[in-house]
Amino acid sequence: xxxxxxxxxxxxxxxxxxxxxxxxxxxxxxxxxxxxxxxxxxxxxxxxxxxxxxxxxxxxxxxxxxxxxxxxxxxxxxxxxxxxxxxxxxxxxxxxxxxxxxxxxxxxxxxxxxxxxxxxxxxxxxxxxxxxxxxxxxxxxxxxxxxxxxxxxxxxxxxxxxxxxxxxxxxxxxxxxxxxxxxxxxxxxxxxxxxxxxxxxxxxxxxxxx
Ligand SMILES: Nc1nc2c(ncn2[C@@H]2O[C@H](COP(=O)(O)OP(=O)(O)OP(=O)(O)O)[C@@H](O)[C@H]2O)c(=O)[nH]1
Ligand SMILES: [Zn+2]
Numbered sequence: 001x002x003x004x005x006x007x008x009x010x011x012x013x014x015x016x017x018x019x020x021x022x023x024x025x026x027x028x029x030x031x032x033x034x035x036x037x038x039x040x041x042x043x044x045x046x047x048x049x050x051x052x053x054x055x056x057x058x059x060x061x062x063x064x065x066x067x068x069x070x071x072x073x074x075x076x077x078x079x080x081x082x083x084x085x086x087x088x089x090x091x092x093x094x095x096x097x098x099x100x101x102x103x104x105x106x107x108x109x110x111x112x113x114x115x116x117x118x119x120x121x122x123x124x125x126x127x128x129x130x131x132x133x134x135x136x137x138x139x140x141x142x143x144x145x146x147x148x149x150x151x152x153x154x155x156x157x158x159x160x161x162x163x164x165x166x167x168x169x170x171x172x173x174x175x176x177x178x179x180x181x182x183x184x185x186x187x188x189x190x191x192x193x194x195x196x197x198x199x200x201x202x203x204x205x206x207x208x209x210x
Pocket of ligand 1: 170178
């Protein structure tokens with residue numbers, strides 16, 4: 001049975017993500033599991049080319065799922081006093097994530113914008129890209145990724161408005177299953193003043209104006 005309604009943000013990867021199972025990435029356990037998968041697909045895990053594969057996969061998983069052990073406040077706590085009352089937008093932030101249904105990659109770009117809070121606090125531009133990676137480096141669905149980024153902006157920057165647009169190709173739709181390479185999925189989330197049609201239109205024209 002397919003469940004798409006289980007993405008209560010706190011339950012999926014809430015503030016306790018990473019510690020909720022009592023440990024960080026357990027590499028020996030991944031190695032054992034990868035060995036099992038190799039056996040199950042009819043491979044010989046002892047053959048030369050595969051001997052180090054469980055170790056490599058464990059190392060790679062520790063990297064691509066590192067976001068489970070990182071928290072948005074770690075990056076968004078760097079702020080500057082800058083009296084800027086207009087939109088700040090970092091667009092075309094490339095990222096790779098992992099589809100939680102098939103554990104294969106989905107990848108694309110994120111556009112992250114916000115209108116700073118009344119107290120004149122802005123964050124560093126690179127921190128918006130770091131925020132994307134924190135949520136991308138987890139087992140994900142694109143909708144949740146989009147929502148988590150915008151919610152982190154709202155929670156930690158108290159902006160007047162925020163917008164996140166994510167455009168992705170899902171390998172689970174390209175290399176298997178329906179096999180439609182090149183199909184793009186676009187998701188968006190807006191908060192606060194970005195709900196205003198004119199402000200939203202301005203942000204969208206900046207995002208789409210390539
Ligand atoms: N909404 C959403 N769906 C996703 C995402 N990534 C993958 N999916 C979809 O998850 C669904 C899983 O459907 P299932 O029927 O349970 O699995 P499946 O038999 O592998 O489905 P197919 O991919 O159609 O072969 C598929 O339709 C995928 O396209 C995502 O980020 N968001
Ligand atoms: Zn998938």
